[in-house]
Amino acid sequence: MTDAAVQIREVGLRDGLQMVRTILASEQKLAWCARMVDAGVRDIEVTSFVPPTIVPQFADAVEVAAGALAIDGLHAAALVPNLKGAQRAFEVGLRKVHYVLSASNEHNMKNVRRSTAESVEDFARIVAARDDTAGGVVLGAGVATAFGCTIAGEVDERIVLGLVETLIEAGAGEITIADTVGYANPAQVYALLRQVMSLAGDVPVACHFHDTRGLGLANVMAALDAGVRAFDASLGGLGGCPFAPNATGNINTEDTVFMLEAQGMNTGIDIGELLAIRESVSAWLPGEPFTGAIARAGLPKTFARAEAVAA
Amino acid sequence: MTDAAVQIREVGLRDGLQMVRTILASEQKLAWCARMVDAGVRDIEVTSFVPPTIVPQFADAVEVAAGALAIDGLHAAALVPNLKGAQRAFEVGLRKVHYVLSASNEHNMKNVRRSTAESVEDFARIVAARDDTAGGVVLGAGVATAFGCTIAGEVDERIVLGLVETLIEAGAGEITIADTVGYANPAQVYALLRQVMSLAGDVPVACHFHDTRGLGLANVMAALDAGVRAFDASLGGLGGCPFAPNATGNINTEDTVFMLEAQGMNTGIDIGELLAIRESVSAWLPGEPFTGAIARAGLPKTFARAEAVAA
Structure with missing residues (x-):
């Protein structure tokens, strides 16, 4: 990866779909994935292995994951909330x-009904299960509410950094720092991410x-x-967090691809191609809020040239 | 001004109101100004001295400017499209x-029906009139479409830099670099503004x-x-350019104040206080698009503390 290469990881099928009212068919989800790959998006979080009683949207997690594995060129990932979900994914x-835990203990309790410390132990059990039965699988660990929490307010940087260290020691093959509730500002992001890197x-x-803000x-x-070169983003800005008021909107x-490519x-x-997929997906999800400046205003006349110069 | 001080210049009364259908009463415009000053906004572009036949909203330019001059603590400015407008403002x-001209000759023709070179000569005449009759008045010069143009496409950096040099030599006491059509990206902004500074x-x-994008x-x-420390912004994001399709939205x-203060x-x-003024103004302008993430999502719980630490 050269310095100018940036990885975009689509989370619309997971973070986005967990918030919408319409349950998509597995075929629609897989068509969405396949078209994203054709558009150049190779990293997609395709589903979540939560109990279907909690998020009915993901009752087809096994089918979607299996279907995604059959799509050429797609690096499919899934979210798991606990050891049981991880075993299904393996x-x-x-x-x-x-796997995601919250730096804010209060948010973690609300989100997964256990303390952050218990979630760290849970992650260690997932690593052990991976080592036993699924060698070579990359376990990514996400630290949510890393920039503040709608319940607890301030989140101390040292808690986030401590979790990053603990999760890597425990076996995380990748770290995601998440502004789950839309509290982060650029100075805070720069300061924290320099230390995380x-x-x-x-x-x-x-x-x-x-x-959000x-x-x-x-x-x-x-x-x-x-120095970060990988970002989660959601087609049409779909998504949010059910326990963080007004926190809609990955x-x-x-727009992210536009900013980077420009x-x-x-x-x-x-x-x-992204805009064309967006049209199809938004037609499948009537009434859901699709955001996006480029979808509304179009690309600048100067954009094609910027791409040609970069190529 | 310390390094951490940033000047916000409100343009909602000018750039914003030129786009809306409702004509506000002079008293409403002045109440808006007075409340902005109370909220801490001391620099306001209060009106535009265009012919009322072109923008009826500004038929009361003289009354609004005179009223604004009577508001304690307000540094009132106005836009002038030509020598005649400047003389009225003086x-x-x-x-x-x-005074604003476009780096894109095509945009300048469309906007003020003369070439960019003719606008430069016009500015020199305004400077001469200022020297004759209004010594001490600061003449700001804006370079519009500095990052690209919806009509001409690409705008060469050297044209912008040449105009900055020419306008300063001609007597500009301040330079504003404007992304009139919403084409700019951060790398382009940094590269151009370093040179302009x-x-x-x-x-x-x-x-x-x-x-826009x-x-x-x-x-x-x-x-x-x-190194830039002064920014135009518009309450509720009102505004745009009548000749640049989809270019709505200063x-x-x-949101800008939130980003900086956070x-x-x-x-x-x-x-x-800004949010309270926004409510009043949006009630005066039914059907107009007011944008804004903070108005929708509210301030983060962590925000008061960020302000307290900075104070």
Whole structure:
């Protein structure tokens, strides 16, 4: 990966779909995945192995994961909330599994009904299960509410850094720092991510930003300055957190790719194709809020040239 | 001004109101100004001296400018499209007058029906009139479409830099670099503004960004990195350019102030009061699009503490 290459990881099928009212058919989810791959998005969080009683949208997690594994060129990942979910993900053959805990103990209690410390122990059990039965599977660990929490307010940087260290020692093959509730600002992102990058060493670091308070893309710029080269984003900005009031809105995939490509960075993604997929998906999800400046205003006349110069 | 002090210049009464259907009463405009000053916004572009046949909203330019001059603590400015408008602004006693031309010749023709070169000559005539009749009045010069144009496409950096040099030599006491159509990206902003800052020397430089393609606040961060400490913004994101399709949307004052204050920078502005003014103004302008993430999602729980630490 050259310095100008940036990885975009689509989370619309997971973070996005967990918030919508319409349950998509597995075939629709897989068509969405396949078209994203054609558009150049190779990293997709395709589903979540939560109990279907909690999020009915993901009752087809096994089918979607298996179908995604059959799509050429797709690096499919899934979220798992606990050991049981991880075992299901390993069984279906996924090569990448994400586990998330909250730096805010209060948020963790609300989200998964256990303390952050208990979630750390849970992650260690997932690592052990991976070592026993699914060698080679990459376990990503996400630290949610890393920039503040709607319940607890302030989250001390040292708690986040301590968790990053603990999770890497426990076996995390990747770290994601998440602004779950849209509290982060660019100065805070730069300061925290510089330290996370230095702690993480060779372990890749990604960021997961929400655009709740309009700073999502400014925060991406700050994380880029700190050396981060991987970002979660959601087609049409779908998504949020059911326990964080008003925290709707992952950063928008189309707008993020536009910002990066306009500056000569390389995501490998075709925005025109993203916009076409967005149209199909939004037709499947009537009444859901799709955000996005590029979908509304179109690409600048100057954009094609910026891409040509960068190529 | 310390390094952490950033000047926000409200343009909602000018750039915003020129786009709306409802004509506000002069008393409403002046009440808006007075409340902004109470909220800590001391720099306001209060009106535009265009012919009322072109923009009926500004038929009361003289009354509004005179009323604004009577508001304690307000540094009132006005836009002037030509010598005649400048003379009216000088007569009413304004201490600051803005003139704008476009780096894109095509955009300038469409906007003011003369070439950019003719607009430069026009500016020189305004400077001469100021020297004759209004000594001490600061003449700000804005370079519009500095990052690209919806008509011409690409705008060469060298044209912008040449105009900055020419306008300062001609007597500009301040330079504003404007992304009139929302084409700018952070890397472009940083690269151009570094050069503009270096050319401008002691002449203050401001930026005027639109959020058309979602990059408005990221562009503010890039301009801050380049050393810029003054930004135009519009309450509720009102505004745009009548000749630039889809170019609605100045960066939002509330969101901009939030971004800066959350990072410990000092604008002197109270966001809570801005939100209250926004409610009144939006009630006066039914059906107009008011944007803004903070108005929708509220301030983070962590925000009061960030302000307290910075104070």
